[in-house]
Amino acid sequence: xxxxxxxxxxxxxxxxxxxxxxxxxxxxxxxxxxxxxxxxxxxxxxxxxxxxxxxxxxxxxxxxxxxxxxxxxxxxxxxxxxxxxxxxxxxxxxxxxxxxxxxxxxxxxxxx
Amino acid sequence: xxxxxxxxxxxxxxxxxxxxxxxxxxxxxxxxxxxxxxxxxxxxxxxxxxxxxxxxxxxxxxxxxxxxxxxxxxxxxxxxxxxxxxxxxxxxxxxxxxxxxxxxxxxxxxxxxxx
Numbered sequence: 695x696x697x698x699x700x701x702x703x704x705x706x707x708x709x710x711x712x713x714x715x716x717x718x719x720x721x722x723x724x725x726x727x728x729x730x731x732x733x734x735x736x737x738x739x740x741x742x743x744x745x746x747x748x749x750x751x752x753x754x755x756x757x758x759x760x761x762x763x764x765x766x767x768x769x770x771x772x773x774x775x776x777x778x779x780x781x782x783x784x785x786x787x788x789x790x791x792x793x794x795x796x797x798x799x800x801x802x803x804x805x806x
Numbered sequence: 807x808x809x810x811x812x813x814x815x816x817x818x819x820x821x822x823x824x825x826x827x828x829x830x831x832x833x834x835x836x837x838x839x840x841x842x843x844x845x846x847x848x849x850x851x852x853x854x855x856x857x858x859x860x861x862x863x864x865x866x867x868x869x870x871x872x873x874x875x876x877x878x879x880x881x882x883x884x885x886x887x888x889x890x891x892x893x894x895x896x897x898x899x900x901x902x903x904x905x906x907x908x909x910x911x912x913x914x915x916x917x918x919x920x921x
Contacts, residue, residue: 794852
């Protein structure tokens with residue numbers, strides 16, 4: 695089991711550019727979560743999916759953020775256009791119901 | 807989900823047991839207690855969870871008081887690699903509610919294990 699795989703590990707982009715973060719959950723896990731972590735706000739839940747369907751996106755900061763899960767083995771988090779305040783570490787996690795989450799190693803995003 | 811209260815930081819000597827407290831006085835009957843930790847620059851790591859009985863696994867033990875208003879995570883023999891932020895979370899378990907998937911991490915307890 696390779697765990698939750700996120701790519702890229704690091705991303706540096708200029709303000710206004712589109713950024714796409716990718717996540718491959720653990721096979722057999724039917725829940726997928728996107729979190730963002732900053733020093734100021736800690737770990738924040740952005741959105742989560744159950745069986746590829748978005749269940750709650752109330753944590754998505756604004757319309758510039760969007761997430762998709764086209765199949766059980768892949769999800770994306772897109773920011774368009776990106777802004778410096780989006781700089782953070784973005785984590786993806788997956789789980790089966792009533793089990794603990796397994797987190798990926800995260801993507802460190804820097805918007806300059 | 808019920809709110810949890812943890813001390814912001816604590817130190818522990820290497821080789822000794824680390825006892826991490828968590829208060830969750832408003833916990834409901836169907837809410838589980840989960841513990842995670844986050845080692846610097848890594849993703850959070852699941853440690854253990856329980857409902858009302860004490861639980862033990864290869865990483866730690868979880869002791870939940872009889873009234874379920876508080877719990878303690880025990881790392882039996884702390885090592886330097888246990889230095890991390892430890893999060894205590896309570897959340898709904900079981901049933902069909904989709905609220906199972908929604909919980910937030912608090913500030914946690916920064917544990918520093920010293921030689």
